[in-house]
Amino acid sequence: MRKTTQKLLLDIVTYALLIAGAGIMVGPFLWMVATAFKLPANQFTHTLIPNPATLDNFRHLFSFDLNFPRLFLISSVIAILTVIGQSLTCAMAAFCFAVVKFRGRSMLFTLLLVTLMVPEQVTLIPNFIIFKWLHLVGTSVPLWLPAFWGGAFGTFLLRQYFLTLPRELVDAARVDGASLWEIFWRIYLPLGKPALAALAIFSFQGAWNDLLRPLVYMPNVPNTTLTVGLAFFQTQLTLGGRFTVLMAGALISILPLIIVFFFAQKLFVEGIALSGIKR
Amino acid sequence: MEYGLKPLGREKLALWIMLAPTLIGLVFGALGSILATLGLSFMNWDLLTPPSWAGATNYINLFKNPAYLKALTNTFRFSALYVPGVVIVSLFVAVLMNRKIRGVSVFRTAYFLPAVTSAVATALIWNLIYGRDIGILNYLLSRLRLPAVCWLCSKNAMPAVVVVNIWGAVGEGMIIFLAGLTAIPREYYEAATIDGASELQRFFSITLPLVSPSIFFQTLISTINAFQAYDYIYMMTRQAGGDSSIPVVVFSIYRNAWNFFNYGGASAQAIELAVLVMTLMAFYFWLERRYVVYE
Numbered sequence: 001m002r003k004t005t006q007k008l009l010l011d012i013v014t015y016a017l018l019i020a021g022a023g024i025m026v027g028p029f030l031w032m033v034a035t036a037f038k039l040p041a042n043q044f045t046h047t048l049i050p051n052p053a054t055l056d057n058f059r060h061l062f063s064f065d066l067n068f069p070r071l072f073l074i075s076s077v078i079a080i081l082t083v084i085g086q087s088l089t090c091a092m093a094a095f096c097f098a099v100v101k102f103r104g105r106s107m108l109f110t111l112l113l114v115t116l117m118v119p120e121q122v123t124l125i126p127n128f129i130i131f132k133w134l135h136l137v138g139t140s141v142p143l144w145l146p147a148f149w150g151g152a153f154g155t156f157l158l159r160q161y162f163l164t165l166p167r168e169l170v171d172a173a174r175v176d177g178a179s180l181w182e183i184f185w186r187i188y189l190p191l192g193k194p195a196l197a198a199l200a201i202f203s204f205q206g207a208w209n210d211l212l213r214p215l216v217y218m219p220n221v222p223n224t225t226l227t228v229g230l231a232f233f234q235t236q237l238t239l240g241g242r243f244t245v246l247m248a249g250a251l252i253s254i255l256p257l258i259i260v261f262f263f264a265q266k267l268f269v270e271g272i273a274l275s276g277i278k279r
Numbered sequence: 280m281e282y283g284l285k286p287l288g289r290e291k292l293a294l295w296i297m298l299a300p301t302l303i304g305l306v307f308g309a310l311g312s313i314l315a316t317l318g319l320s321f322m323n324w325d326l327l328t329p330p331s332w333a334g335a336t337n338y339i340n341l342f343k344n345p346a347y348l349k350a351l352t353n354t355f356r357f358s359a360l361y362v363p364g365v366v367i368v369s370l371f372v373a374v375l376m377n378r379k380i381r382g383v384s385v386f387r388t389a390y391f392l393p394a395v396t397s398a399v400a401t402a403l404i405w406n407l408i409y410g411r412d413i414g415i416l417n418y419l420l421s422r423l424r425l426p427a428v429c430w431l432c433s434k435n436a437m438p439a440v441v442v443v444n445i446w447g448a449v450g451e452g453m454i455i456f457l458a459g460l461t462a463i464p465r466e467y468y469e470a471a472t473i474d475g476a477s478e479l480q481r482f483f484s485i486t487l488p489l490v491s492p493s494i495f496f497q498t499l500i501s502t503i504n505a506f507q508a509y510d511y512i513y514m515m516t517r518q519a520g521g522d523s524s525i526p527v528v529v530f531s532i533y534r535n536a537w538n539f540f541n542y543g544g545a546s547a548q549a550i551e552l553a554v555l556v557m558t559l560m561a562f563y564f565w566l567e568r569r570y571v572v573y574e
Contacts, residue, residue: 010378010478011378011380014375014378014380015380017375018372018375018376018380018386021372021390022385022386022389022390024446025389025390025392025393025446025449025450026389026392028393028401028404028405028408029392029396029401029404031404031407031408031415032400032401032403032404035404035407044413046415046418088300089300089301089304090301092297092298092300092301093297093298093300093301095297096294096297096298099283099284100283100284100285100286100294101283101284101285101286102283102286102294105283108298108302108305111305111310112301112305115305115309115310117503117556117557117560118309118313118553118556118557119503119506119507119529119549119552119553119556120507121507121529121532121549121552122312122313122316122549122550122552122553123308123309123312123313123316124532124536124549125315125316125319125536125542125545125546125549126311126312126315126316126319127308127312128536129315129319129326129542132326146304146308148300149300149301149303149304149307149308150300150301150303150304150305151304152309155301170284174284179290179293180284180286180290180293180294181290181293181297183284184297205395208397209396209397209398209399209510211397211398211399211509211510211513211514212509212510212529212533215533215537216533216537219537226397226399227397227399230399230400230403231399231513231514234403234406234514243407246403247403247404247407250399250400250401250403250404251400253397253399253400254395254396254397254400254401257395257396257397258392258395258396261388261391261392261395262388265384265387265388265391268391268395268454269387269391269454272451272454272455272458273454273455273457273458
C-alpha cells in the first residue's frame with residue numbers, strides 16, 4: 001500500500017514539473033504568435049489572445065520597404081543547395097569509410113573527426129579572404145559552396161548508420177557482380193534513407209538558422225538572409241515601435257522548420273540519438 | 280575496422296572520386312584554413328594594404344588588450360554557467376520523461392521546439408519578454424508588487440542570456456540522455472527494487488553511472504557550443520555602435536576582423552580559442568578514461 005501512494009505522489013510531481021517546463025519551452029512561441037496578430041497600438045498589452053486580431057502586420061511585412069520575400073528566397077536557395085551538397089558528398093564519403101577497405105582509412109577518418117572540434121571561427125577568416133579574392137563576397141556562393149566539400153558531422157552520422165546495415169548485403173551483391181558504385185547507389189543510398197533524411201534536416205536547419213557566416217558574407221540588407229534581415233529589422237522596427245511586424249517576420253521565418261519538425265519529428269530524434277552513439 | 284570491401288581494378292578510381300569532395304574539404308577547408316589562420320595571426324593585414332610581418336605582437340597584444348581580456352573572461356563565465364546548466368536540466372527532464380508516463384511525445388515536441396527554431400527569431404521574442412518597461416517578466420513582478428528589473432543590464436545580462444541559451448539547448452540534450460537512459464537494462468532496476476532500493480538510491484547507484492557516457496558526450500558538445508556561442512549574445516546584448524554589453528571571444532573575433540579590419544589580431548584570437556577548446560577536450564578525454572563507465 002505505501003509503495004503505491006509513494007508512486008502516485010512521484011507521478012504527480014513528475015507531471016507537474018514536466019507541464020511547468022513545457023510551459024516555459026512553448027510560452028515564448030505563444031507570445032510570438034499572439035504579438036504577431038495584435039494591432040501595433042496593442043503591441044505591449046499582456047494578453048495572450050489578440051483582441052482585435054489583425055493580419056496587418058503580415059501585410060506590412062510584405063508591402064513595407066522590407067524586402068521580406070527576397071530575404072526568404074535567398075535563405076531558401078542557400079538552405080536547399082546546402083542540403084543537396086551535404087547529402088551527396090557526406091553519403092559518398094560515409095559509404096567509403098563504412099564499407100570499403102583502403103589504405104589510410106582509419107587515419108583519414110580520425111583526422112576528419114578531429115576537425116569536428118575545431119571552432120568554425122578558425123576557418124572563417126582565410127575562407128573569407130579567398131572568397132573576397134574571388135569577388136564572391138556579397139553573393140550567396142560562400143554560404144552554400146562549402147556544403148559540397150563534405151562535412152565531418154554528416155559523414156560521421158551516415159557512417160554510424162551504414163555500419164548498422166548487414167554486411168551480407170554487400171557480399172551477396174558482390175557475388176552478383178555489382179560494382180562499388182552500384183553497391184553504393186542501389187543498396188546503401190536507398191537503405192540509408194532515414195539517416196540521410198536526418199542529415200538533410202540538420203543541414204537545412206544549420207543553413208537556415210545560421211547568423212555568423214551570413215553576417216560576414218552578405219552583411220547588407222536587402223541582399224542577405226532572413227537571419228541577418230531580422231537582426232537588422234530589430235534595430236529598425238523597434239525604434240519605430242513596430243514589435244508586431246517584427247514578430248510577424250520572426251514567425252514566418254521559423255515556420256518552414258516548424259512544419260518540417262512536425263512531419264519528421266522521429267527523424268530529428270533518431271538523428272540526434274544516432275550522433276550520440278558511442279564511437 | 281577489420282572488415283571491408285576490396286576495390287577491384289578501376290574501382291580504386293571510383294573510390295577516390297567518391298572521397299574527393301571530403302578530401303578537398305579536409306585539406307583546404309579545414310587543415311589548410313587552420314594553417315592559414317595560424318600564418319595570418321603573425322601578420323598585420325587589413326586586406327587593403329599589403330600585409331606586413333608582425334611576429335608575435337598580435338599574441339602579446341592580446342594580453343594587454345582590456346577588451347579582449349574582458350571577452351575571454353565572459354566566455355569562461357558563460358561556459359561555467361551554461362555547460363552544467365544544459366547537462367543538469369536536460370538530464371533532469373530526460374529522467375522525468377523516462378518514468379513510464381503518458382504523453383511523452385507531446386512533451387518531447389514541446390521541449391524540442393526551441394532547438395529547432397533559429398536563435399535569431401526566438402531572441403526577438405526573448406527581448407520582448409525581458410524588456411524593461413514593456414516586458415512580461417516585469418509585468419509579472421509588478422503584479423507581485425515587486426520593483427522592475429533591468430534583465431539585460433550589466434550584472435543581470437549574463438545569467439539572463441545563459442538562461443535563454445540553455446532554453447534553446449535542452450531539447451537536444453534531452454534526446455541524447457533519453458537514448459542513454461532507454462539503453463539501461465530494466466533487470467538492473469528490478470533487481471535493485473527487490474533488494475529494497477528506493478527510487479533515489481536507484482538513480483544514484485544505477486542510472487547515474489550507466490548514463491555517464493551520455494553525460495560525457497553532452498558535456499563535450501555543450502562545451503564546444505559554449506565557446507562558440509554567438510547568436511543569442513549578438514541579438515540580445517548589442518549596443519549602439521556595434522559593441523555588446525557582454526562581448527565573448529567569438530564576438531571579439533567578428534568585431535576585430537569585420538568592423539576594425541584587424542585580420543591579424545582576429546586570427547590570433549581565433550587560434551587562441553581553438554587551442555583553448557582543444558586543451559579542454561584533451562582534459563575531458565582524460566576525465567573520461569578515469570570516470571566514465573562503459574558496459
